[in-house]
Amino acid sequence: METAGIAIDLPRMDEQIADLAKVIDNAQELAFAAIGHEVNLGSPKQLQTVLFDELELPKTKKIKSGYTTDAASLKNLLEKTGHEFLVQLMAHRESSKLRQMLESLKKSVTEDGRIHTTYAQNVAATAGSPPTTPTCRTSPSAARKAVASAASLWSATATSACCPRTTHRSKCGSWRTFRAMPA
Numbered sequence: 570m571e572t573a574g575i576a577i578d579l580p581r582m583d584e585q586i587a588d589l590a591k592v593i594d595n596a597q598e599l600a601f602a603a604i605g606h607e608v609n610l611g612s613p614k615q616l617q618t619v620l621f622d623e624l625e626l627p628k629t630k631k632i633k634s635g636y637t638t639d640a641a642s643l644k645n646l647l648e649k650t651g652h653e654f655l656v657q658l659m660a661h662r663e664s665s666k667l668r669q670m671l672e673s674l675k676k677s678v679t680e681d682g683r684i685h686t687t688y689a690q691n692v693a694a695t696a697g698s699p700p701t702t703p704t705c706r707t708s709p710s711a712a713r714k715a716v717a718s719a720a721s722l723w724s725a726t727a728t729s730a731c732c733p734r735t736t737h738r739s740k741c742g743s744w745r746t747f748r749a750m751p752a
Contacts, residue, residue, distance in 0.1 A: 574683030582675055589668040593661055600657035610661050613638045619654070626650055 601607050604623065608615045616638045620626050627649060629642040636642075640662065647655040677684045 571685060571687060574679070574681065574685040576683050577674070577678045579675070579678065579682065582671060586668055586671050586675070589664050589671070592664045593668065596657045596661035596664065600654055600661060603652070603654040603657060610658060616658070620646070624652065624654065626652060626655075 597610060600610060604619055608619055610616070614634065617635045620638070621628055621636055626646060628636050629646060630637045640659075643655060643659060646652075647659060674684065679685060
């Protein structure tokens with residue numbers, strides 16, 4: 570993986586980033602419609618005002634600056650209330666996180682169209698070696714979760730832009746198979 574790298578289908582990755590931008594914009598507009606005005610969806614203070622003062626939703630865990638608006642608390646609140654604003658807020662957050670991941674991976678693509686990771690082979694005390702640079706292998710789980718929430722727009726997994734030449738066996742013994750792409 571260090572020398573061969575992982576081939577990246579940049580046009581496909583660009584499509585996915587553009588699709589995510591549409592999901593993010595749509596979720597933002599629907600969130601604003603659910604409360605009747607615009608807010609900064611990235612501001613915990615503004616979210617606290619909307620959730621607990623305006624919408625009068627059940628309060629989450631008390632923190633120094635008010636009530637928590639972390640992902641776990643909001644997911645729990647969504648399960649309790651099913652409020653449309655929370656549905657769209659979660660879709661916005663997850664899609665934004667995935668877009669950021671893809672943009673970060675895109676910056677790691679070298680001139681040969683591949684991501685070459687570097688393993689710290691004398692650092693890990695386990696059977697595997699941890700990568701010290703971004704890889705497609707480090708993000709599929711989070712990517713799949715975000716894609717599932719944006720399934721209405723996407724039909725493929727976010728890892729479809731990552732295309733190693735062959736199937737390989739990692740040092741820890743598990744098989745990693747990706748869709749092959751001509752080099």
